Amino acid sequence: MFAPGHITGFFAVHKSKDILKTGSIGAGITVNRGINLNIEEGSGKIFYNKKKVNICPVNKVLTYYENFGFDKNSYDIIFTSDFPLGSGLGMSGGCALTLSKKLNEMLDLKINYVKIAHISEVECGTGLGDVIGQYVKGFVIRKSPGFPINVEKFEVNDDYYIIIEIFGEKETKEIITDKKWIEKINNYGKKYLNELLKNPTLENFINLSYKFAVNTGLIDEKILELCNDLKFTVGASQSMLGNTLFCISKKDTLNDAISILKNPIICKIYY
Numbered sequence: 273m274f275a276p277g278h279i280t281g282f283f284a285v286h287k288s289k290d291i292l293k294t295g296s297i298g299a300g301i302t303v304n305r306g307i308n309l310n311i312e313e314g315s316g317k318i319f320y321n322k323k324k325v326n327i328c329p330v331n332k333v334l335t336y337y338e339n340f341g342f343d344k345n346s347y348d349i350i351f352t353s354d355f356p357l358g359s360g361l362g363m364s365g366g367c368a369l370t371l372s373k374k375l376n377e378m379l380d381l382k383i384n385y386v387k388i389a390h391i392s393e394v395e396c397g398t399g400l401g402d403v404i405g406q407y408v409k410g411f412v413i414r415k416s417p418g419f420p421i422n423v424e425k426f427e428v429n430d431d432y433y434i435i436i437e438i439f440g441e442k443e444t445k446e447i448i449t450d451k452k453w454i455e456k457i458n459n460y461g462k463k464y465l466n467e468l469l470k471n472p473t474l475e476n477f478i479n480l481s482y483k484f485a486v487n488t489g490l491i492d493e494k495i496l497e498l499c500n501d502l503k504f505t506v507g508a509s510q511s512m513l514g515n516t517l518f519c520i521s522k523k524d525t526l527n528d529a530i531s532i533l534k535n536p537i538i539c540k541i542y543y
């Protein structure tokens with residue numbers, strides 16, 4: 273079971289008493305590298321790239337399906353990915369989504385597994401819109417938070433590469449539970465969403481993402497410098513909410529872009 277990585281360019285936080293309406297609006301893209309899930313007979317362990325881990329939204333999904341008869345102590349949950357957790361590439365959401373889909377199938381339940389994954393992410397504070405972006409896939413503008421899903425998805429031609437460079441971790445929860453951050457995020461996030469809807473191109477997406485990262489103050493200094501060095505590409509910004517750079521490039525600038533990065537991961541947009 274696979275879920276793509278999800279890069280949020282910009283977003284706005286929306287909290288509601290109804291957890292299904294809690295989430296984010298914003299814009300993002302999914303990439304062709306992400307989470308792979310395997311479930312094997314075992315003893316209730318969870319692995320991420322061979323390391324035993326404890327991932328809050330994964331625990332929540334497991335608890336939900338235990339109510340439907342899943343015996344978590346008889347299986348090991350095995351995630352593998354090119355991306356680490358906590359780097360703003362939606363890996364926590366991807367773990368929740370793949371697991372919820374797989375358990376729904378294994379138990380033959382036919383329930384809305386996307387909702388279960390979204391609720392788990394929101395309750396843990398590890399994400400607001402990744403699960404929906406990962407379910408819809410592609411270049412997606414999320415116009416309403418949570419459910420019912422209200423998105424616009426745009427066709428992009430195959431010319432574009434997404435280059436990712438990960439510098440470290442950033443705990444999503446620390447930002448999306450902080451009032452001062454939320455104020456800045458929502459101020460710019462809503463403004464740029466309206467601008468993108470008027471002209472929904474990848475070029476505009478990356479420009480607005482860069483402005484969002486700079487104007488909210490979320491951008492890391494080293495990433496800012498690199499984004500400026502990468503201006504000869506379509507553009508670059510910081511993936512929300514991580515200490516991760518992403519750059520959109522066409523083939524003619526790909527090699528030059530890669531040459532100024534240390535550990536670039538080259539992806540394509542995933543539909």
Ligand SMILES: Nc1ncnc2c1ncn2[C@@H]1O[C@H](COP(=O)(O)OP(=O)(O)O)[C@@H](O)[C@H]1O
Pocket residue numbers: 325326327328329356357358359360361362363364365396397398399441442443444445513514
């Ligand atoms: N080694 C690890 N590094 C980062 N997060 C981890 C690790 N092991 C478990 N976790 C858990 O994974 C989740 C990562 O959430 P988040 O920061 O939103 O990541 P992402 O940006 O990949 O969605 C948190 O619940 C965190 O506690």
Ligand SMILES: CC(C)(COP(=O)(O)O)[C@@H](O)C(=O)O
Pocket residue numbers: 280283295296298300358359360361362363364365398399400401402403444448512513514
């Ligand atoms: C930006 C974020 C709130 C967090 O993303 P991540 O750090 O990848 O969990 C995302 O879920 C979104 O709503 O767009």
